[in-house]
Amino acid sequence: MAAIANRIACSDHPFAVIMKPTDKCNLRCGYCYVPHRGHHLRMTRDVLKASMSMLSAMLGWRRQLHFIWHGGEPLAMPLSFFEEAVALQRELFPGWFIDNCVQTNGTLLTPEHVAFFADRGFSVSLSIDGPADLHDKNRTFANGRGSYRRVLEAVSLLRERNQAVGAVVVMTPDIAANIERVYRTMRELRINFRINPVIQIAGDRSASPRYAVTPDDYAQAMIALFDLWFEDDVPLHVDPFNLIVGNMISDTVWGCDYHGGCLRDVICVDPDGGVYPCGQLAGRPEFRLGNVLKDDAPAIFAAPMYARLLDRRHLGIAACEGCHHRRICNGGCPVAAYMRGDMLGRDYFCEGRHRLFDHIRRRIEEDVARQAATPLPAPRTGGQCDGRPRPAG
Secondary structure (H helix, E strand, O other): OOOHHHHOOOOOOOEEEEEOOEOOOOEOOOOOOOOOOOOOOEOOHHHHHHHHHHHHHHOOOOOEEEEEEOOOOHHHOOHHHHHHHHHHHHHHOOOOEEEEEEEEOOOOOOHHHHHHHHHOOOEEEEEOOOOHHHHHHHOEEOOOOEOHHHHHHHHHHHHHOOOOEEEEEEEOHHHHHOHHHHHHHHHHHOOEEEEEEOOOOOOOOOOOHHHOOOHHHHHHHHHHHHHHHHOOOOOOOEEOHHHHHHHHHOOOOOOOOOOOOHHHOEEEEOOOOEEEOOHHHOOOHHHOOEEOOOOOHHHHHOOHHHHHHHOHHHHOOHHHOOOOOHHHHOOOOHHHHHHOOOOOOOOOOHHHHHHHHHHHHHHHHHHHHHHHOOOOOOOOOOOOOOOOOOOOO
């Protein structure tokens, strides 16, 4: 089993901009949460430029941006759209650190896309729900045919250009019940992945409750997955485990779901220019902060809803008072709290995360104790041991 330090890779992320160039998608995933996905809106150049101008005006002091091209299915847009986006980034953000990531279902990926992304430093994340039978149960084309084979073709295309491949695994009850098969599949594919559990939004009938996982489902599956990951000699990068472990053993809290100030570090722009505080809230009128074509940047960031969301951490969450995990998660994800019906309440998965955090802490303590009991190797004699590099020979 590898040392704990080798299993985490924490870094300070720049401001994240979730760009949704279209709500169109060629798949009909059963658990899709995107509202109005049948409208087939497409982002115009005016919206694209206005979005970047807003960011340049408001975030000049940060000088770092992480663009996440999301959807719908972003590759439903022509390649020329992304060429225009890169040109605008170079024009409007000279001297900035700009990072681009495409979150795609992979079925529309072409060699031309891969060449463009590789040449311009884009990272690519696919959606893969483990083995074929689980994936194809929910991730289907309009004709009902599964998309797994096409996704594996996308993996091959990316690897032909030595492009790193990441993935999102959407946790449903079926995925939770088969979490070991999911891990073995992702390990066989050599793909790092993130777990995104499905939550049923209070009062929302757009997605069937049968896709949602309960806090208990989440805890059982994630504990089993953690043990698989932790005991693997060559573990994958599995989000959120590297983040949780890092938060437990360092003074800094990492991760969108855990640091309590995520909404200060992210914004989302819809195809029509609507601005939202998070990609998961896009398309919901009550969370619309403004529009890049109609509102200036100060007005958008001064929207009452935005201020209310930012206050979530400072107002305090009564249920979190006295919790021994509070420093690790800071009340969890505000969007997951909204799913329960109260944005200022606890994360929907709070009870499940308590169990997961307790388990992870216990495993870490056991691992540290085991390593402390292992004798160190005897030092070599006659060698140079001041730590400075020496010439060969």
